Amino acid sequence: MPAEDRRDPESLVRRIREGDPAAEEELVCRYRRPVALVLWGARRDPPAIDDLLQETFRIAIEKVRAGDLRQPDRLSGFLCSLARNLAVGHFRKIAARRITGPPDERALVSPEPSALENLLRSERAAIVRRVLSEMRSERDHQILFRFYLQEQEKAEICRDLGLTSLHFNRVLFRARERYRALYEEAERKAAG
Amino acid sequence: MRPDDAPLTTMEHQEIDTELFAERYVAGELAPEEQARFEEHFFDCAKCMETIEIVRRFRDDLSGAGVSVASSMPLRSRVPTLLLAASLLLAAAGAAYFYREDRDTRRELAALQGTSAKAVQHDREARSSETAGPLREAPLAATVFTLNLTRNAGSSGPDNRVSLGAGPHWLVFLFDEPEGRYSGPYRARLATTDGRPVGPPVDAASSSSGMLAASFLSTDLAPGDYALTVETASSGEPAPPVTYRFRAVADRVR
Numbered sequence: 001m002p003a004e005d006r007r008d009p010e011s012l013v014r015r016i017r018e019g020d021p022a023a024e025e026e027l028v029c030r031y032r033r034p035v036a037l038v039l040w041g042a043r044r045d046p047p048a049i050d051d052l053l054q055e056t057f058r059i060a061i062e063k064v065r066a067g068d069l070r071q072p073d074r075l076s077g078f079l080c081s082l083a084r085n086l087a088v089g090h091f092r093k094i095a096a097r098r099i100t101g102p103p104d105e106r107a108l109v110s111p112e113p114s115a116l117e118n119l120l121r122s123e124r125a126a127i128v129r130r131v132l133s134e135m136r137s138e139r140d141h142q143i144l145f146r147f148y149l150q151e152q153e154k155a156e157i158c159r160d161l162g163l164t165s166l167h168f169n170r171v172l173f174r175a176r177e178r179y180r181a182l183y184e185e186a187e188r189k190a191a192g
Numbered sequence: 193m194r195p196d197d198a199p200l201t202t203m204e205h206q207e208i209d210t211e212l213f214a215e216r217y218v219a220g221e222l223a224p225e226e227q228a229r230f231e232e233h234f235f236d237c238a239k240c241m242e243t244i245e246i247v248r249r250f251r252d253d254l255s256g257a258g259v260s261v262a263s264s265m266p267l268r269s270r271v272p273t274l275l276l277a278a279s280l281l282l283a284a285a286g287a288a289y290f291y292r293e294d295r296d297t298r299r300e301l302a303a304l305q306g307t308s309a310k311a312v313q314h315d316r317e318a319r320s321s322e323t324a325g326p327l328r329e330a331p332l333a334a335t336v337f338t339l340n341l342t343r344n345a346g347s348s349g350p351d352n353r354v355s356l357g358a359g360p361h362w363l364v365f366l367f368d369e370p371e372g373r374y375s376g377p378y379r380a381r382l383a384t385t386d387g388r389p390v391g392p393p394v395d396a397a398s399s400s401s402g403m404l405a406a407s408f409l410s411t412d413l414a415p416g417d418y419a420l421t422v423e424t425a426s427s428g429e430p431a432p433p434v435t436y437r438f439r440a441v442a443d444r445v446r
Contacts, residue, residue, distance in 0.1 A: 031235075033241060034231075034234060034235040034236075034241060037231075037234065037241060037244060037245075038231050038235070040248075041217060041220075041227065041231065076232070076235040076236050077232055077235075079235070080231050080232050080235045084228070084231065121253075124249070124252075124253040125253055127253065128250070128253040128254050131250075144254065145254075147215070148215075148219075148250070148251045148254050148255075149251075149254060149255055150377075151219050151221070152426065154212060156426055160426055165210075169209065169210065169212065172212065172215065173209075175250070176243070176246055176247060176250060179246065179249075179250045179253075180246045183246075183249070
């Protein structure tokens with residue numbers, strides 16, 4: 001099969017329907033990242049994301065195998081909606097259990113980070129400090145702090161600091177890209 | 193997955209960048225329909241997915257990097273915070289001095305006095321740039337009071353009592369951050385209960401205890417009843433102001 005065909009969602013759906021296990025694996029590999037992001041966007045609860053991720057692919061593969069996916073070219077949209085609905089359902093269940101049922105055992109797990117997490121966090125914190133130190137302007141620091149940490153509206157920050165929308169975007173873009181470069185450099189060093 | 197340069201059907205990258213979709217997605221600020229649209233887009237867009245992940249990591253790391261409110265404020269706003277921090281440390285070191293008269297504590301105290309003096313110098317400079325009038329002598333000591341909200345002040349007046357003490361010093365008020373979605377910055381306005389303002393409004397800085405702090409000069413207050421109003425300092429979605437009432441007394445409260 002030509003490479004282009006293999007990337008085509010319709011071809012992937014067809015192969016899953018035909019019982020090709022490699023196609024199922026490919027589905028998971030290809031869509032794991034966006035599904036995880038959608039689940040994170042809905043719940044922001046890492047332990048639940050792992051469970052929901054598995055559940056999303058289990059249901060998706062069952063439906064595709066059974067031919068329930070009517071529009072194979074809409075595979076992405078189908079997975080996206082499925083992940084979102086599962087996350088919302090899970091959230092409702094948890095909320096109902098909090099009101100009527102026994103306490104969630106996850107609440108008993110210590111929220112403290114492990115030693116490894118602490119180490120990784122301190123390394124990443126060093127990268128962030130480097131990004132900030134490279135931003136000489138106090139105003140740029142303020143933009144990052146107020147937007148990312150205080151979660152203030154862009155319009156409000158621009159008004160307070162007398163900034164244009166373009167300048168604001170540039171600061172955010174520059175910080176984000178510098179962070180990306182430093183982070184990748186740190187990862188390369190750690191790997192090599 | 194769609195290559196990065198493929199045409200986008202539901203959302204253009206220009207719109208995504210201009211409207212900061214990735215940042216707002218991570219902050220949980222997109223409207224439900226915007227979020228659904230963006231999710232359907234990034235499902236097939238490696239570039240956007242990577243941006244979301246970078247933004248998410250950067251934001252998490254920024255909050256874990258010990259970046260404080262004070263270090264991100266402009267110098268003018270930072271001076272009262274520096275003063276507050278230095279004064280609090282000075283007060284703490286002073287108390288320790290009385291309990292443990294050892295050399296180390298004296299050294300620490302001397303260092304803190306130096307820090308505080310620097311902060312005062314900064315304050316003088318900031319004030320001189322704001323007003324052409326004569327400078328007031330800034331004190332080096334501070335007294336900290338925690339203010340509580342009380343619903344009804346009885347006949348005996350407000351429950352909060354503040355001792356003005358002797359000599360000029362900073363009165364540092366600690367109080368809870370107002371509840372609600374708004375997360376600062378805040379400003380504190382001090383006035384007598386009949387509405388006469390006491391000094392200009394000051395920034396309410398976050399303290400290490402998780403409370404907000406605002407400092408005023410003791411010489412600006414006379415014995416009497418006061419209202420400290422905490423209000424939003426930016427012009428975005430305003431939070432309702434919260435008012436703490438207290439009685440300033442000339443002597444230490446017994």
